[in-house]
Amino acid sequence: MLNMADGLARLGALAENPVVRTLATAFEEAGFDLAVVGGPVRDALLGRATHDLDFTTNASPDEILTIVTPISTAQWDIGRAFGTIGARVQREQVEITTYRADSYDGVTRKPTVEFGDTIDGDLVRRDFTVNSMALQVPSVKLIDPTGGVEDLIAGVLRTPADPRISFGDDPLRMLRAARFSAQLGFRVEEATAEAIAELRETLKIVSPERIQSELVRLMQTEDPVRGIRVLVDTGLIDEFLPEVTELRLEVDEHHHHKDVYEHSLTVLAQAIELEHSRHPGAAPDVPLRIAALLHDIGKPRT
Known part of the structure; x- marks a missing residue:
């Protein structure tokens, strides 16, 4: 079970990570907000090793690039159209993304990119509540507008919004439900599982390469059997491996x-x-x- 006292201590340690501290200082001095977001926050609370560092900010992509250039040894802007700037800071690769408020057309997985102006608005558009938490730095403030901490404690995977809307926007999230179930040992919440069963045919708009990538990542987890059961019980696996x-x-x-x-x-x-x-x-x-x-x-x- 998640011990919140220990979890908060680990968040403090995450904020003191040299890369996080360097970026937090640079963005604060430039007058912008910055937060560690998603997997690193979830894993810190759970006491799991953190790997890739992702950040979100109210700075625009051009402003992000201006801030990170003096403190990084390399920068890349291949994701600039989606608000993301990558950089290598102290030999570690990071990605920093402007607050987003995407909308989808229901035909492809490509969103119409709209930049948001609040971190809460950015977080509620993410895949699952346990991935929709952020650690604001350097102030070390946990931001959790969708109840991610409660779901971590309960061991539940649930979408921040109505699952039919969430999966309708991006069907690949249905595969991620199976993968995160296997990776974290969590159960998929009933309404979320029902939405996967209902919308499984929408996986057709996802490229075979993305499906293959998610399947491989599921098979790399400690307990892929749990994820396979999610895929079979919802019928989702019938769309690519019947x-x-x-x-x-x-x-x-x-x-x-x-x-x-x-x-x-x-x-x-x-x-x-x-x-x-x-x-x-x-x-x-x-x-x-x-x-x-x-x-x-x-x-x-x-």
Whole structure:
């Protein structure tokens, strides 16, 4: 369970990170707000290792570039159209994005980019409440307009807005629900899961490359079985890998397992245990994990 006293202490430590402190000072001196946002805030509260640092600010992309250039060794503006400027600060790569208030056309995943003027407005447009928290720096103030802390404590994945609107805007978020469930060990809130089942066909507007990327990231987690169950239970996996669902129709001829689907998930879990025992500390073996999951997909058709 999340201990808030420990979590707040870890947020204080995050604010003291040399890269965070350097950027916070530069933006404050320039007269702009700055906040660490998303995954790093969530992971700090949970006591998990933080990796990529993402920031949000009321500065425009041009103003961001002006501020970070003197304190960074490299800058890139490939995401400028979406309000994002990247930089390398003290050998660490960071991304800083102007407050956003996107809208989607429902046909593609490409948003009509509109810059916002409040951090609360920026946070409520994100995928899940646990990713919709920000740490304002250098003041070390937690901003949580959507109840992310409560959902962290409960171990729940829930969208900040109505899930049908959120997933309708960006169907890739449905795949992220499965991935974050596997990564964090959280359950998907009932209304959110129902919306995935209802809107699963909208995944068609997402490119195969993005779907593949999310599937690989799911398989890299500590418990991909949990994420696979989310995909199968909601029917979302039928949009890109229906062979997994079809395994539920086949009973193991030796009657050692309830069905081939459960057997395949067991093999996947055992393959991960084998990884850890033979190669402790090594990167996840994604090809092995996919092979374990799919090793019996020929049975339904034979």
